[in-house]
Amino acid sequence: MAEETTYLIRGAAILGGDAEDLLIRDGVIAARGTGLSQADMADSATVIDADGLIALPGMVDVHTHLREPGREDAETVETGTRAAALGGFTAVHAMANSMPVADTAGVVEQVYSLGRDAGWVDVRPVGAVTVGLAGEQLAELGAMADSRARVRMFSDDGICVHDPVLMRRALEYVKAFDGVVAQHAQEPRLTAGAQMNEGEVSAVLGLTGWPAVAEESIIARDVLLAQHVGSRLHVCHVSTAGSVEIIRWAKARGINVTAEVTPHHLLLTDELVRSYDPVYKVNPPLRTNDDVQALRAALADGTIDVVGTDHAPHPSEHKECEWAQAAMGMTGLETALSVVQHAMIETGLMTWADFARATSTAPAGIGRLPDQGRPLEKGEPANIVLVDPAARWTVDPSAMATMGRNSPFRGMELPGKVVATFFKGHPTVLDGKLNTPYRYPSEAPVAGAPGAN
Numbered sequence: 409m410a411e412e413t414t415y416l417i418r419g420a421a422i423l424g425g426d427a428e429d430l431l432i433r434d435g436v437i438a439a440r441g442t443g444l445s446q447a448d449m450a451d452s453a454t455v456i457d458a459d460g461l462i463a464l465p466g467m468v469d470v471h472t473h474l475r476e477p478g479r480e481d482a483e484t485v486e487t488g489t490r491a492a493a494l495g496g497f498t499a500v501h502a503m504a505n506s507m508p509v510a511d512t513a514g515v516v517e518q519v520y521s522l523g524r525d526a527g528w529v530d531v532r533p534v535g536a537v538t539v540g541l542a543g544e545q546l547a548e549l550g551a552m553a554d555s556r557a558r559v560r561m562f563s564d565d566g567i568c569v570h571d572p573v574l575m576r577r578a579l580e581y582v583k584a585f586d587g588v589v590a591q592h593a594q595e596p597r598l599t600a601g602a603q604m605n606e607g608e609v610s611a612v613l614g615l616t617g618w619p620a621v622a623e624e625s626i627i628a629r630d631v632l633l634a635q636h637v638g639s640r641l642h643v644c645h646v647s648t649a650g651s652v653e654i655i656r657w658a659k660a661r662g663i664n665v666t667a668e669v670t671p672h673h674l675l676l677t678d679e680l681v682r683s684y685d686p687v688y689k690v691n692p693p694l695r696t697n698d699d700v701q702a703l704r705a706a707l708a709d710g711t712i713d714v715v716g717t718d719h720a721p722h723p724s725e726h727k728e729c730e731w732a733q734a735a736m737g738m739t740g741l742e743t744a745l746s747v748v749q750h751a752m753i754e755t756g757l758m759t760w761a762d763f764a765r766a767t768s769t770a771p772a773g774i775g776r777l778p779d780q781g782r783p784l785e786k787g788e789p790a791n792i793v794l795v796d797p798a799a800r801w802t803v804d805p806s807a808m809a810t811m812g813r814n815s816p817f818r819g820m821e822l823p824g825k826v827v828a829t830f831f832k833g834h835p836t837v838l839d840g841k842l843n844t845p846y847r848y849p850s851e852a853p854v855a856g857a858p859g860a861n
Contacts, residue, residue: 413833416444420458420794422784424760430463432790435833440786456838458794461827464764466498466529466791468771468780470561470590470668471644471716472741474500474531477518478507483721483811485519489528491719491741491810493836496793496826499530499772499780500741503565504541511536511547513555520557527845528836532775535559537578537589541567546578553585560776563590565644566691568626570596575630579639588640588666588774591630593651594692598622603732605678605693613681615731618693620648627651631658631665642774643667645718647692649702656711666774668716669703671747672738672816676700680816686727686734687816690720707766708757714771717744721812739812743803745795746822753797754823760797790833799825809842 417430422440429444430437431453469492475483485502492500502519504510510519516533523531535552539545541564552559562582569575569591578589599622604610606617627643631654634641643655646667658665672690677697680688688694706712720737727734740747748767752758758766772781782788802821805813829837834846 414453415830415835416453416455417458417463417792417794418444418455420461420463422463423764424462430784430792432830432833435790437784437786437788437790440784456828460798461794461796462760463784464496464760464793464795465768465781465784466793466829466831467496467745467767468775468777469497469500469717469719469741470642470714470771470774471565472500472502472719473505473721473737474502474519475506475721476522477515481723485522485531486526487809487811488719488721488741489523489526489531490842491808493528493829493831494809494826494842495741495743496745496795496829497529497741498791498793498829498831499532499777501532501534501561501775504534504536504563505566509536509540510534511539513548513551516552516557516559517555524848527847529831530777530780532561532777533557533559534565534590535562537562537564537569538574543567543569543571543574546574546581549578549581549587550584553587560585560587561590561642561774562587563592563644565590565592568592568594568596570626572629572633576633576637579634579637579641583637583639586776588642590642590644591626592644593623593626593630595622595625598625604681604689605695607678607696609678609681615681620650620695623648623692624650624654627654631655631663634665635661635663639664641665645670645673645692645716646703646712647673647695647699649699652702652706652711656706659711666713667711668714669707669712670716670718671740671744671751673703674700674707674751675747676816684731686729686731687738687814687818689731689734689736690738691736704751704755704757707752708762713766714774715744715748715767716771717741719810721810722814724813727814737814739805739808739810739815741810742808743815743817743822745826746801746824747817749797749824750822790830792830793826794828796825796827797823799823801825
């Protein structure tokens with residue numbers, strides 16, 4: 409029996425606006441309007457009642473750690489992309505700090521193939537900037553760009569490219585294929601041994617502080633380098649008010665810089681570290697309430713372009729230990745939509761149309777994904793998420809699809825719930841539960857390869 413390819417989404421509020429119908433056929437939006445019915449179709453369709461739901465373009469994450477290859481005790485491409493689909497994502501960018509590091513065409517093609525085999529979302533590998541993330545010589549940037557994975561984003565995330573000469577060379581190199589360098593802004597000598605944000609709380613707790621200037625000084629250097637060479641720079645997980653001002657200054661001068669903020673930096677503060685619970689240990693660290701408010705304002709006005717989850721799952725033994733020994737990182741794929749709704753939409757700082765810009769359209773543009781972040785219009789790819797904005801749910805990490813249980817939102821009641829996710833016109837999530845993955849058509853053999861003739 410052939411797989412059903414036609415779906416009628418009836419009565420969804422498009423970007424939170426008027427309720428309309430969306431007809432999906434063979435992976436694209438075949439029609440949009442009011443009162444579409446079976447009579448409007450040449451074939452039968454599965455009808456999805458979307459009354460009270462909001463239709464948005466599928467979310468795109470520019471910053472995900474899928475851990476595979478080599479760290480499958482923390483996450484796999486399969487489990488991570490299941491979590492992404494449940495969170496409303498149709499594309500994720502997989503960071504390079506796997507084992508082995510994604511610093512060659514072979515490794516990025518492996519990650520790309522694992523993503524296609526899984527079929528839950530579009531997996532776009534991020535290539536390392538330097539060999540082994542060691543910060544000593546450039547990785548195979550051109551080879552990764554020319555590979556089947558078509559890498560366009562490069563990052564040593566988790567480790568700052570601290571050598572200014574190497575950073576300049578990377579920015580110059582990626583211009584040849586319209587790539588972008590995504591920088592983890594952290595001056596290593598200013599953060600040696602750091603455990604949390606440097607401030608009043610760190611002084612009281614006696615933990616080594618992580619000063620805001622360690623982030624801000626690298627961003628200031630890198631925007632000037634990007635201006636000097638005329639290249640694209642993306643700043644990962646911005647966390648301080650000072651960083652916002654530097655990025656705002658750079659954009660006002662026409663420097664080609666984009667920036668992301670994580671959901672947890674939009675909501676949580678360093679006051680939580682008083683609990684000594686390692687679930688709140690993250691890089692960059694949770695900052696002050698003043699920083700949180702500055703980040704929210706910057707996301708609302710477009711100074712910060714996108715939300716990136718920095719989804720960082722860890723085995724339980726790496727988080728359920730004393731603070732100093734605990735790994736840094738938090739899960740985020742399955743809570744991102746709800747946290748942003750809580751921090752930005754329910755506070756009146758953003759609309760659902762703004763949400764779509766920051767979580768889909770803009771990140772797809774940064775990653776150069778032409779089929780993602782598209783308008784919900786006739787003829788466009790059917791990458792769609794349906795959200796129930798009135799739903800409330802309590803975060804239970806043990807019930808999540810990700811292998812990581814290190815959610816800082818555990819026990820919190822959050823708004824909004826993903827009801828359905830369509831990837832390439834196929835429902836990967838229905839009724840809030842995983843459905844079935846998308847199956848890619850068989851690829852034609854490459855000319856000249858064994859078995860091609």
